Amino acid sequence: MQVTKNGRKKYLVFMVQVHTNFRRAELESLADLYGINSIDFSKYDDSTPFFYVELENDQQAKDWIKRSILTRAIYEYWGDADTYEELHESIQSQDFFQKNKELYHNDTFKFEFDTYRGNNKSNRIKQIEKFSYLDFKGKINLKNPQQVFTVIEEYKPISENIPGKDPIHLIFGRLIQTGDRLSMDRYDLKKRPYKGTTSFEAELSLVSANIAQVKPGTIMYDPFAGTGSFLTAGGHYGALVIGSDIDGRMIRGKGASANINTNFKFYGESSKFLDVLTMDFTHNSLRSNLVIDTILCDPPYGIRESIKVLGARDPERFAGKENIEIDGKKAFLHRDYIPTKKPYALDSLLDDILQYASERLPINGRLAFWMPTANDENIETIIPLHANLELKYNCVQEFNKWSRRLLVYINRGPTFDGPTNSGAKRSTTVFRDRYFNHFN
Numbered sequence: 084m085q086v087t088k089n090g091r092k093k094y095l096v097f098m099v100q101v102h103t104n105f106r107r108a109e110l111e112s113l114a115d116l117y118g119i120n121s122i123d124f125s126k127y128d129d130s131t132p133f134f135y136v137e138l139e140n141d142q143q144a145k146d147w148i149k150r151s152i153l154t155r156a157i158y159e160y161w162g163d164a165d166t167y168e169e170l171h172e173s174i175q176s177q178d179f180f181q182k183n184k185e186l187y188h189n190d191t192f193k194f195e196f197d198t199y200r201g202n203n204k205s206n207r208i209k210q211i212e213k214f215s216y217l218d219f220k221g222k223i224n225l226k227n228p229q230q231v232f233t234v235i236e237e238y239k240p241i242s243e244n245i246p247g248k249d250p251i252h253l254i255f256g257r258l259i260q261t262g263d264r265l266s267m268d269r270y271d272l273k274k275r276p277y278k279g280t281t282s283f284e285a286e287l288s289l290v291s292a293n294i295a296q297v298k299p300g301t302i303m304y305d306p307f308a309g310t311g312s313f314l315t316a317g318g319h320y321g322a323l324v325i326g327s328d329i330d331g332r333m334i335r336g337k338g339a340s341a342n343i344n345t346n347f348k349f350y351g352e353s354s355k356f357l358d359v360l361t362m363d364f365t366h367n368s369l370r371s372n373l374v375i376d377t378i379l380c381d382p383p384y385g386i387r388e389s390i391k392v393l394g395a396r397d398p399e400r401f402a403g404k405e406n407i408e409i410d411g412k413k414a415f416l417h418r419d420y421i422p423t424k425k426p427y428a429l430d431s432l433l434d435d436i437l438q439y440a441s442e443r444l445p446i447n448g449r450l451a452f453w454m455p456t457a458n459d460e461n462i463e464t465i466i467p468l469h470a471n472l473e474l475k476y477n478c479v480q481e482f483n484k485w486s487r488r489l490l491v492y493i494n495r496g497p498t499f500d501g502p503t504n505s506g507a508k509r510s511t512t513v514f515r516d517r518y519f520n521h522f523n
């Protein structure tokens with residue numbers, strides 16, 4: 084093992100080179116969640132998938148990375164160089180080399196190769212044989228080895244479509260922990276029993292849950308649950324989830340075989356599903372002493388669903404209608420009563436979410452939600468702010484003419500006294516209109 088002067092070991096985090104705007108936020112949030120506060124992020128770089136860190140021990144590395152969606156794996160560092168010849172020299176010249184050899188001397192093991200921006204057709208067996216100086220005496224076990232030793236080959240592509248032929252850099256390490264990328268396949272929308280046009284893709288909903296620090300055994304609430312994509316992600320990370328939506332059709336789903344609950348059964352996570360209810364978020368009926376640890380959502384922006392709240396668009400015309408009775412019972416008390424709704428401004432709805440989070444989240448609890456914006460160069464995007472909430476992350480996912488961002492806030496309480504723009508008109512145009520006009 085490599086022990087640095089401060090008693091810590093060197094590790095390599097090998098990340099995916101996608102959603103780079105979200106990677107650091109995910110790594111920082113998971114480190115914070117597990118109380119690992121000694122990681123030096125000053126060397127973190129969005130332009131490379133490699134991030135070298137020092138940690139106290141393997142357990143810290145495991146805790147930190149096991150939930151990460153944007154990390155392929157974390158390795159104990161053994162050496163690196165630009166050619167294979169130099170790599171072998173690098174490994175043998177490390178002051179921890181002898182100790183490492185002894186530690187894993189009798190363990191079952193296997194070798195793996197991973198590549199970045201290229202592919203290699205060389206004879207891997209011959210390459211592995213060149214590591215014979217490691218002198219491992221344990222048996223090779225391809226299925227369930229105690230140790231996995233990995234060579235990561237980095238290439239420089241010849242052009243955008245032609246991968247490089249020879250590696251430009253090599254890193255050798257012992258696998259400590261893979262990230263949670265397999266869950267992207269497990270929660271893939273294509274395989275999900277209940278989904279709809281508003282369903283949020285698996286990868287970024289899981290990343291959102293990580294950045295929101297959804298924790299096992301705590302309560303997570305999605306006030307705009309729709310088909311329950313974020314509830315599913317929260318359940319995966321062990322939270323007990325509650326959702327609500329103004330549209331009862333979303334909550335009821337497509338009958339007994341396809342609804343949010345059946346998704347939880349499908350994933351074998353029914354015990355994480357508390358319930359969902361039809362409710363206007365702005366007329367919230369969750370009791371005020373219910374502890375909500377995390378709020379994670381994708382509010383309506385009027386693209387596939389409208390922004391509506393309970394109420395009459397024209398209160399004068401509606402006056403007195405609340406007294407109408409059917410079969411001797413007030414109309415609105417019947418089970419199949421559909422209440423009137425009126426349009427609502429996005430700015431007001433976002434103000435409401437921030438206010439609700441400030442009142443309902445515990446101190447240091449997180450609110451995370453998605454907000455779309457048009458990519459006009461000359462229009463500043465104004466992020467909603469609340470005096471009690473610290474805006475921790477603003478991670479942007481760019482599309483062609485628009486983008487959406489994950490805004491993450493931490494409830495710091497009334498003493499925080501941060502900047503606020505509550506009540507201000509922040510959006511200059513209605514996103515829905517711009518979207519359907521192709522942002523012209």
Ligand SMILES: C[S@@+](CC[C@H](N)C(=O)[O-])C[C@H]1O[C@@H](n2cnc3c(N)ncnc32)[C@H](O)[C@@H]1O
Pocket residue numbers: 279281282283306307308309310311312313327328329330333362363364365380381382383384388389390391392393
């Ligand atoms: C962008 S969608 C969320 C989709 C959801 N993440 C999913 O997985 O399907 C926004 C949702 O907010 C709901 N909604 C609109 N106005 C609402 C309100 N005032 N209160 C609660 N839900 C509302 C819509 O019915 C819609 O399902």
